[in-house]
Amino acid sequence: MQDRQGTGKCPVPSRLDALLFDLDGTLVNTTELHVDATNAALATFGRQISRSDYEAHLHGGANDDTRHFLFPDDPEGKGRDYVELKEQLFRDSIVELERMPGLTGLLDWAAEHSLKTAVVTNAPRANADLMLRALGLKDRFDAIVVAEEVPLGKPDPGPYLEGLSRIGCTAEAAIGFEDSPSGLTALIGAGVYSVAISGTDALPPLDRADLIIDDYRAPGLQSLLHSIRIPDSP
Structure with missing residues (x-):
């Protein structure tokens, strides 16, 4: 290109x-690490997200926007729990960059x-x-x-x-x-x-x-x- x-x-x-x-x-x-952490966290809520939807709705976005998008009915509860878990999983996945x-x-x-x-x-x-x-x-x-x-x-x-x-x-x-x-x-x-x-x-x-x-x-x-x-x- x-x-x-x-x-x-x-x-x-x-x-x-x-x-x-x-x-x-x-x-x-770090895109792949974020995608993997996102789906690992979502799995605890019985959910997954496609790569195309991740790119369209989550890539580069603020966590406040992410939790409202993923958990519109409970952004302050499940939404915050998801964000905390996802970010911890992401940090745990970092070995060498x-x-x-x-x-x-x-x-x-x-x-x-x-x-x-x-x-x-x-x-x-x-x-x-x-x-x-x-x-x-x-x-x-x-x-x-x-x-x-x-x-x-x-x-x-x-x-x-x-x-x-x-x-x-x-x-x-x-x-x-x-x-x-x-x-x-x-x-x-x-x-x-x-x-x-x-x-x-x-x-x-x-x-x-x-x-x-x-x-x-x-x-x-x-x-x-x-x-x-x-x-x-x-």
């Missing part, structure tokens, strides 16, 4: 101060140019800390925004606006990376130039991104980054 321009309308930043990253599916590919291809080089490049970086995720703090430690990235970001720290999760733009506030950057001088429709909606709503990580799947909902790439090694991303003025560059 080649890099593609999406249908996003956010202009390319005239200067670049910050890079914003989702976590699951963006820094590391690998960074997305090209991520290390991008983070090194950002550090060399004194760019701010932030992780903005719908994951709870326990998940985020565990994954970042497993990836050796716990200290590589200037800010980490997790589910418990914002009133609403993605697709609301609030998490990304909070991330920008913490690192002292404006949306117009940032680029954000996402892999899910809900995360992409949040980026677009925050006014951040959006890059969708699609891997080998051409998912139509990601066409709203400003740029669509397979991973961080993509020539299109490299061309984009080198076309923007970096404050400390001559």
Whole structure:
């Protein structure tokens, strides 16, 4: 798959101060672990969910939205029990994680140019800390925004606006990376130039991104980054 321009309308930043990253599916590919944990948790309630329904309704979503979707008649009871169990099963399944291809080089490049970086995720703090430690990235970001720290999760733009506030950057001088429709909606709503990580799947909902790439090694991303003025560059 080649890099593609999406249908996003956010202009390319005239200067670049910050890079914003989702976590699951963006820094590391944990989709299969999440799908397995979801169905293992649902099995205790005598239920299952198909992969297509998972992608359409749960992928990248906030846990509050997930429990209301799965347990509309009892989101505060069974819904909360499900979320707690699913997240614990997910954490228990983590043994070894690998960074997305090209991520290390991008983070090194950002550090060399004194760019701010932030992780903005719908994951709870326990998940985020565990994954970042497993990836050796716990200290590589200037800010980490997790589910418990914002009133609403993605697709609301609030998490990304909070991330920008913490690192002292404006949306117009940032680029954000996402892999899910809900995360992409949040980026677009925050006014951040959006890059969708699609891997080998051409998912139509990601066409709203400003740029669509397979991973961080993509020539299109490299061309984009080198076309923007970096404050400390001559």
